[in-house]
Amino acid sequence: MSQTIFHPSRSSRAFWGTCGVLVVLVLIGLFAAHHMESAGHWVTGMTNRVVWGMPHVFAVFLIVTASGALNVASIASVFGRSDYKSLSRLSGLLAAALLIGGLSVLVLDLGRPDRLIVAMTHYNFRSIFAWNIFLYTGFLGIVVVYLWMMFEPRMNRFVTRVGTLAFAWRIILTTGTGSIFGFLVARETFSSALLAPMFITMSLSFGTAVTLLLGALVFRLKGENLPAELTGKLARLLGYFVLSVGLLVAVSHLTHLYSAGHQDIERFLLIDGRPYSLLFWIGQVLLGTLVPAVLLLSDRFKRAVSVPLGALLVVIGGLAQLYVLIIGGQAYPMSIVSGFSESSTFFDGVIAMYRPSLPEWGLGVGGMALAALIFLVGTRVLPFLPVPTPDQPRA
Amino acid sequence: MLHGLTRMGGMIRSFVVLFIFALSGSAGLFADVAKPQIPASRGAQCVEPVEIMRRNHFEFIVHQRDLTVHQGIRTKRHSLAGCIDCHSTKTAAGQYLPVNAEGEFCQTCHTYAAVKIDCFSCHAAVPTEKISQSP
């Protein structure tokens, strides 16, 4: 096996043009955040009933994806599959970029983002949120060290050890993210131990999808394709991850359907709750699970477009899944007095209306753009990308 | 060698300029920012000596807020409401002006020192109830 050589991205009009578009999106996101902070959250669609909205859908997606994006590097360092080594560095950079994007959205949506220092100096260790602050910042630190181990030839012998630490940290981080929702005893839509493993599986799925998409982008910008054999392996992996997520989602719903107490919430999410039932069946199940599984795993549909299309659909399906989970879970009314129908001036007993506002879209998309921008600029600054070997077809 | 000496000379020159600048600041040579015009307050004197208050008033306020919120200690001496009670001014019509309004007690010094205060996004900036004025 020949030693992979790495080089940075090539400076080109297409490259800087893409970065330019991303910069504009980031600026829009910053402006949206400023508007939300100065006017107050009444300018958003978030209310006292639906307290976490579109920004949180994007932020959780980015954070979960960040954790999964490191998977490719883990396969190489931890599981000894050296054929994945050429994408290890890229994988690390992508993980860091996605996490920074997600954290930015989360922090900028706070009611008091100027109190970030308070959040970093006052900790309540019963709160999974407090633990997550350490898990997220620690992850960034570990990824930086991991990349250093990969870049510096004298440090290469530590790659496996640091990679294993990174792998374990990732699993704990994703467990922590899922547990943000899983630990909410008050809400039947969230309180579940299943959310931690579901989020881990989601991270593997979304992370691999985004690696394929952004990896393909950065390779195209230097006039090449992703290494074909590696892409094929990752595509198959993605197909299996997608099916695993589907399994856990199915188990979750089937378990709820078994209980009389959960019939109403299940009917809301699966049948008549607009737009959640539509997002579930069309977004999450059809476009996010079944179609990508076929595109990625079936031999009949092997086209050049199958892999990027499948990966893109996984991303769309993932956003839909998080929307149904986070927002649908809040829109359904919480029962305060069981056995009674409730009504009040505080919207007890009714399904909360939520429509994502422009500032929320701006902030969320801005975060995605920030992640992509950090990734692209990173590949220009340092040699993250593998030089194609002679047996690889050029674009 | 000559290049090194020139660089050294440049650095020494920069330091001399900075030094004069610092001296002049304290001597008032370049003092073009007007000192704050602090409005008169009620009562003979503040609950603490002026010099101590000037440097440490925020320490008193921060310490007191934690005692009040977490332990229910509501002594008046260092309470924010107590400060506002004495240090707010009235218009001719008898209406209280907010202490963080332009030219009022808190705002004059804070504008001069360029320190943004956060208290009055939540706390009432005018007295709304009678707080004991004895320290």
Next chain:
Amino acid sequence: MTRLMNCPDPSPAAPARRTFFTQAGVGVALLALAPGVRLVDLARARAEDEPVTSANRWGLLIDTDKCQSGCDECVSACNEEHGIVGHGRPETDAQWIRKVDLKDDQTGHELSIPVLCQHCEEPPCVDVCPTGASFRRDDGIVLVDKHICIGCRYCMMACPFQARSFIHEELTGQRTHAPRGKGTVESCTLCVHRVDKGEQPACVEACHREGHDALVFGDLNDAEDQLTKLTRASATRELRPELKLNTSVRYTRF
């Protein structure tokens, strides 16, 4: 099986006769009280420089039979006390206490109860707050330290009673005893500024003023306190008992 069903029901869902006498007794006791005066000896009221201790545990009892549908004096009094004004945006306007109209799904029986922060002994909001801004004072009152609240709204997700509100806009004209501001979370403080002076919460006073006396405030740790005596004498429950939060706010059984 039949023998079991014929046994007199020993559960607190007592026959109507027993309930009537209990409630009549409670009614007489309540009428005898003047507002703002507690049965607890006033000389024991805490000095302003003494910290609170767990010797007291402040609580509230809500008589669901006395609470009238259509009356929201407690809500108006709370809004007035704390300077809570509507901005014409009911979905984002704050509500510290609200009247919830209930209808039994099986029997159709209707009633109305006030719902507010339950001041739980095991508050989920305190568990989830990342900075520790949401905390439980030693005397049982659950509060938000708005100086360190970062406005993440996780406590609002965690509250089983939807008791918390987020402030969605710039505020002006706050009351001195009730600081509130944009970007932080808040909820019923059990009128902590009044309780610390030995007075009753505004909602309790208002309900008494209206003549309903559906809200009773007192010290659950004091065996002589009328609140404690009432909770011992009559059948009471907490909301969402399966969560085992041991709330300080209790309701007569309905």
